[in-house]
Amino acid sequence: MRSTDQLAVMVPAGLAGVVVTETELGDVRGSEGFYHYRQYSAIDLAEAVGFEEAWHLLLHGNLPDAEQLVRFREKVGSLRPMPDGLAALLPAICATTDDALTIVRTALSLWGGIRRLRPLFDADPDEIAEAAMASAAVTPTILAAAHRIRQGQEPIEADPTLGHVDDYLRMLTGARPNAHDLRAVEQYLVSTMDHGFNASTFTARVIASTGADLAACLVGAIGSFSGPKHGGAPSRALQALDEIGSLDRAEAYVRDKIERGDRVMGFGHAVYRTKDPRSEMLRRTALGYDDPLVDLAVGVEAVFERTLAELKPGRELFANVEYYAGVVMKLAGIDPSMFTPTFCVARVAGWTANIVEQSRDPKMIRPSARYVGPPPPQPVPSLAARLA
Numbered sequence: 001m002r003s004t005d006q007l008a009v010m011v012p013a014g015l016a017g018v019v020v021t022e023t024e025l026g027d028v029r030g031s032e033g034f035y036h037y038r039q040y041s042a043i044d045l046a047e048a049v050g051f052e053e054a055w056h057l058l059l060h061g062n063l064p065d066a067e068q069l070v071r072f073r074e075k076v077g078s079l080r081p082m083p084d085g086l087a088a089l090l091p092a093i094c095a096t097t098d099d100a101l102t103i104v105r106t107a108l109s110l111w112g113g114i115r116r117l118r119p120l121f122d123a124d125p126d127e128i129a130e131a132a133m134a135s136a137a138v139t140p141t142i143l144a145a146a147h148r149i150r151q152g153q154e155p156i157e158a159d160p161t162l163g164h165v166d167d168y169l170r171m172l173t174g175a176r177p178n179a180h181d182l183r184a185v186e187q188y189l190v191s192t193m194d195h196g197f198n199a200s201t202f203t204a205r206v207i208a209s210t211g212a213d214l215a216a217c218l219v220g221a222i223g224s225f226s227g228p229k230h231g232g233a234p235s236r237a238l239q240a241l242d243e244i245g246s247l248d249r250a251e252a253y254v255r256d257k258i259e260r261g262d263r264v265m266g267f268g269h270a271v272y273r274t275k276d277p278r279s280e281m282l283r284r285t286a287l288g289y290d291d292p293l294v295d296l297a298v299g300v301e302a303v304f305e306r307t308l309a310e311l312k313p314g315r316e317l318f319a320n321v322e323y324y325a326g327v328v329m330k331l332a333g334i335d336p337s338m339f340t341p342t343f344c345v346a347r348v349a350g351w352t353a354n355i356v357e358q359s360r361d362p363k364m365i366r367p368s369a370r371y372v373g374p375p376p377p378q379p380v381p382s383l384a385a386r387l388a
């Protein structure tokens with residue numbers, strides 16, 4: 001087969017293992033089961049710091065000192081309320097779909113227009129940093145309001161004096177979370193802010209590399225993230241636990257799935273070939289709840305792991321972040337329809353930090369594909385010949 005360009009190089013399917021750029025934001029070491037934000041283990045951060053601290057680290061490069069943290073929290077709080085124009089349009093968007101990710105994707109596109117975002121190509125660094133923070137700050141407000149509108153309830157306005165996760169849960173459920181639920185969700189959200197060059201981050205950076213505006217990058221990232229193979233698994237993983245119901249049915253369930261060629265949601269990962277450290281941390285978080293769902297999840301995890309090792313030898317399929325994410329979010333009082341959108345509240349901090357970084361790189365990302373159709377050029381058949 002002749003390449004379309006003699007200089008082209010073939011890379012592994014799915015670009016697995018291909019390094020396409022440099023980043024100071026973090027990385028995933030799949031064989032070690034380790035990932036980090038800048039120079040810190042992301043799991044250590046999730047266990048030690050709050051959402052705004054980790055967000056500051058990703059966006060500005062350092063863990064904030066006390067004064068920086070106060071200023072950052074105030075700034076985030078002031079950017080959390082929805083602009084009036086968007087709040088007025090949200091019910092109309094919600095009338096078109098039940099899916100909160102679709103709603104936020106559309107709403108962020110409108111938000112970019114309302115904020116008069118300029119293309120990254122034209123914007124200066126301060127303007128880009130401001131847009132990055134503002135878009136990530138308003139995302140939970142949009143999502144919580146979308147959820148309430150879909151439930152036939154009035155949206156709750158943001159309270160700029162509260163912590164970001166605290167306020168999200170309040171706007172979502174109508175009540176301040178207790179300290180245990182708040183910490184559980186915050187740990188989950190810190191642990192999922194960023195995760196190497198995953199599909200949605202790559203999407204965001206490809207769009208950023210064209211010089212488009214920041215909202216366009218986020219719309220693309222959310223589209224990529226919405227796929228069940230990426231961010232769309234936590235509610236499906238919890239649904240599987242619901243279907244299984246009791247531990248004695250777990251093995252038959254997984255065998256049946258694999259026989260039918262289906263995937264077990266919440267298992268497997270594109271990069272990890274060992275335990276997903278996020279899932280290990282979230283299991284510990286889940287064990288902080290005294291609930292039969294946790295016992296079921298822990299038992300089913302062991303059965304799935306053993307059975308998948310037998311049925312898919314050499315594939316190293318372990319629980320991924322989404323397996324326990326659903327359990328933790330359910331026990332913290334989040335509706336399953338908001339599991340993936342809640343994941344998005346965290347990941348938007350990572351996407352925007354990546355967009356800011358990409359905006360400094362003048363090179364547009366533009367790979368090639370190997371053409372495998374009929375050899376060109378062929379004569380174009382006349383209409384008469386095509387009708388004959």
Ligand SMILES: CC(C)(COP(=O)(O)OP(=O)(O)OC[C@H]1O[C@@H](n2cnc3c(N)ncnc32)[C@H](O)[C@@H]1OP(=O)(O)O)[C@@H](O)C(=O)NCCC(=O)NCCS
Nearest residue numbers: 228229230233262263264265266267268269270315320322
């Ligand atoms: C995340 C995921 C897309 C990564 O997949 P990947 O590393 O690109 O691996 P592939 O899609 O190439 O699959 C490789 C093999 O493992 C199998 N496999 C991967 N994940 C599996 C799963 N969850 N259940 C059953 N089999 C799985 C595939 O069927 C394939 O088997 P084969 O070689 O016999 O054909 C995949 O594991 C998956 O679909 N998981 C379920 C969805 C999920 O939980 N997503 C959240 C990710 S954080």
